[in-house]
Amino acid sequence: MSDSKIKNMEGFSAVSGISRPTLSKYFNDPASVRKSTREKIEAALEKYDYRPNIYAVNQNRRQTKNIGLVVPNLTDPFFAGIARTIEGLIVKxxxxxxxxxxxxxxxxxxxxxxxxxxxxxxxxxxxxxGRASLADQVATFAEEVPTVLFDANLEGIGEAFFGSDNDQSINLIVDYLCRSGEPPVFFGMKTPINPNAYKRQSAYIAAMKRLGHEPHLIQVDGEGWNFEEIGFQEGAKLLTGPQLPTNTILCSNDRLAIGMLSAAYENGIKVGLGAQATLRIAGHDDHPFSRFTCPGLTTVSQDYDAIAARSVETILALIDSKRGLKGREEALFEGRLEMRGSA
Amino acid sequence: MSDSKIKNMEGFSAVSGISRPTLSKYFNDPASVRKSTREKIEAALEKYDYRPNIYAVNQNRRQTKNIGLVVPNLTDPFFAGIARTIEGLIVKxxxxxxxxxxxxxxxxxxxxxxxxxxxxxxxxxxxxxGRASLADQVATFAEEVPTVLFDANLEGIGEAFFGSDNDQSINLIVDYLCRSGEPPVFFGMKTPINPNAYKRQSAYIAAMKRLGHEPHLIQVDGEGWNFEEIGFQEGAKLLTGPQLPTNTILCSNDRLAIGMLSAAYENGIKVGLGAQATLRIAGHDDHPFSRFTCPGLTTVSQDYDAIAARSVETILALIDSKRGLKGREEALFEGRLEMRGSA
DNA sequence: TCGTAAAATTTACGCGCGTAAATATTTGGA
DNA sequence: TCCAAATATTTACGCGCGTAAATTTTACGA
Incomplete structure (x- = not known):
């Protein structure tokens, strides 16, 4: 690679022998130039290291090539994982x-x-x-910039929403728990941030009724995203308090369940399916760590590959079509039961 | 807020009654204009919603206000945490x-x-x-762009490095383990990605010798970042294989330890300090989940607030001084023992 | 009140690239 | 071989802002 520094497209035009407007076309879409010129350009790119100044590019383009990706909390490996998947699709x-x-x-x-x-x-x-979002201002944003929601819905905001089918997934695990042992109580937060938590709670109630069992909700205090801590603290209270109507607890999400598993351990309560076990705990989401809890956490996994794929697909269509979709799109994807040792 | 759309600084100059060059100065550094004009500008900003086009700004500025932050793996909550801390400092x-x-x-x-x-x-x-990094090309980059390394060192690359004092932290935990029970074996990967792993291994050997014990290394196969899985698989082999020389295992990092805790549980081996426990497991890093393992993982926490603060401090000094530091800076921060139930 | 330093304004140019229009060249098939 | 369509080149302008130089206005102390 020659080291003569090329500082702009004009310079690269000089050394490559291709006119600047053609280069501009090429960088916007390599397929838009004839194959022979494309090869010339790419040969020159090998030889001279030049890349368009993205600030100049974006200043003049009607539309940037940037896609924003906002997640509620990267510290949560669940979101880190889905973010990574989506990033990959966007790059592709x-x-x-x-x-x-x-x-x-x-x-x-x-x-x-x-x-x-x-x-x-x-x-x-x-x-x-979710609940904490300043919905009005998010809505204002979504009117100015094509926006697709995923994971958590804000009613009517954005061009589309893709998430999990909480009805289906909760049904799945409630069915399983009832089939394999005592019907579960539902452990969640009193005022959850995440709208999925509400949906799961309702789904639990419906599922229990459908199976002819009495639903039993345990709603604990706690704010913020420290779910493991909340699960631990409130789980400890629960497990050392008055006898529950059942030996099975379905947690609103895995992180609460992880905290509760820890609380059970601390209090000498054996969790699982074995003969000596006195408690069953199940979660929801299939958190990356749920395989490694003690015992492994029985849960239901979200199909977030599908959620990611569909979200990106839709956003690309949205960008292509320039104008919004006809009506707000919504799709919910099914979960899959992950049977492990805890329930 | 008036809704007359202002599309550029000239337009904002017109409605605010401040000349464009003065506005430009203000946006570059609000303190660089007289208080009275600053107030006029800010009053106008309240009224008319205008923000400079960052592409135009960055095209012309000698230096952007961007600071890149690259971490090896955001899926690891440890890095997600430190990234968040550093992001906050950069914004501030x-x-x-x-x-x-x-x-x-x-x-x-x-x-x-x-x-x-x-x-x-x-x-x-x-x-x-770490080891996997393409050092030559990273070095080339670091010569062009002021770069500070943290967490893992690449010898001689970048203007500075800040990380943990593995000698100190391993000493700390080896001391503790020896003091409170049998001396530990060291469990790590044969060819770890992270250079800290090598340092910890050496530090372990030195610490054991210092205390008059025979070091014992267990080096397992495995590639990639699936540490829990590796800890689980190899831990299972280890725990069901030939008798170890001790009942205490010090893992190279918490994620391996988490996997091993899971393997111990699966194999009916009770981990901890109690009378019925037959195994002690300790880790390193104080992973966010280590508080919630069963039992809680005894480990040593890295002072990553200090690492973050010092890294950002240095990068800002570097930006100010325009030219590099006099010599490559290096500092290691001490860890703190986190005693929990596992050892 | 005046004088001077500090700050604001006016004027003007350049950054690197997108893009449009007119023109020239190349391509590939009849 | 020729011709129309496809593609490339030439020329020229504009994007929004940084920034420099010359000039005018403002602030503030003696």
Whole structure:
């Protein structure tokens, strides 16, 4: 590679023998130039290291190639995982993902959206905080920038929503728990941030009734995203308190369940399916760590490959079509039962 | 807020009654204009919603306000946590953090650096993959862009390195383990990605010798970042294989330990300090989940607040001074023992 | 009140690239 | 071989802002 520094497209035009407008076309879409010129350009790119100045590019393009990706909390491996999957899909589509985490705070969520606004993204994929989200302002944003929601829905906001079918997944695990032992109580937070938690609670009640059992809700206090801690603290209270109507607890999500498993262990309560076990605990989400809890956590996995794929697909269609979809799209994907040792 | 859309600084100059060059000064540094004009500008900003086009700004500025932040794997909550801390510090300093994850792959690491290059960052904070990093190319990058390494060192690359004092922290936990029970064997990977793993191994050997014990290394196969899985698989082999010389295992990091705890549980081996326990397991790093394992994982926490603070401090100094530091800076921070139930 | 330093305004240019229009060249099939 | 369609080149302008130089206005102390 020659080391003569090329500072702009004009310079690269000189050394490559291709006119600047043609180069501009090439960089916008390599397929838009004739094969022979494309090869000439690529040969020159091998020889001279040049890349268009992205600031100049984006200043002039009607539409940037940026796609914003906002998740509620990157510290949660669940979101880290889905973010990674989505990033990969965005890159594969020739766009540039910009990953931001709201760190559990609605102000940060808005600040993320505002940062994105000044980056003029072609579109945004948003997994909102949920109940805590400042819905009005998120809605305003979504009217200006094509936005697709995933994981958690904000009613009517954005062009589409893709998430999990909580009815199906909760049915699945309630069925399993009832079939294999005592019907479960449902352990969740009193005022959960995540709208999925509400849906799961309702789904639990419906599933129990369908099976002819009395639903039993345990709703604990606690704010924030420290779910393991909440599961631990409140789980300890629960397990050392008055006798439950059953030996089976279905937690609203895996992180609560992980905390509760820890509480059970601390209190000498054996969890699992064996003869000596006196408690069964199940979760929801198939958190990356659920395979390694003691015992392994029985849970239901979300089909987040499908959620990711569909979200990106839709956002790309949205970008292509320039104008919004006809009506707000919504799709829920089914979960799969992950049977492990805890229930 | 009036809704007359202002599309550029000239328009905002018109409605605010402040000349464009003065506005430009203000946006670069609000303190650089007289208080009275600053107030006029800010009053106008309240009224008319205008923000400079960041692409135009960055095209013309000698130096952008971007600071790149590259971590090896965001799926690991440890890195997600430190990334979050560093992001906060960067924002507080008036810069714009760009977070990228290498997803455990050296190609991705380079591709991240290349993405950053075209963003013309003022500086980059890099937690390299370690052994897997393509050192030559990372070095080339670091010569072009002011770079500070943290967490894992690449000898001689970048302007500075900040990490943990593995000698101190391993000493701390080996001391503790020997003091409170049988001396530990060291469980790690044969060819670890992370250079810290090598340092910890050496530190373990030195600590054991210092205390007059025979070091005993267990080095297992395994590639990639699936540490829990490796800890689980290899832990199972270890625990069901020939008798160990001791009942105490010190793992190279918490994620291995978490996997091993799971393997112990599966095999009916009781871990902990109690009378019925036959195995002690300790880790290193104080992973966010280590509090919730069963039993809680005894480990040593890294002072990553200090590492983050010092890294950002240095990168800001580097940006200020324009030219590099006098000599490569290095500092190691001490760990703290976290005693829990597992050892 | 005046004088001077500090700050704001006016004017003007350049950054690197997108893009449009007119023109020239190449391509591939009849 | 020729011709129309496809593609490339030439020329030129604009994007929104940084920044420099010359000039005018403002602030503030003696």
């Amino acid at each position: 589509a020739g766009f540039n993902p910009l990953l931001l985490s709201s760190h559990g705070g609605p102000e940060q969520e808005l600040s993320n959206l505002n940062s994105l606004r000044s980056i003029k993204p072609a579109a945004v994929l948003l997994a909102p905080l | 300093a008036g810069f714009n953090p760009l977070l990228l994850s290498s997803h455990g792959g050296p190609e991705q690491e380079l591709s991240n650096l290349n993405s950053l290059r075209s963003i013309k960052p003022a500086a980059v904070l890099l937690a390299p993959l």
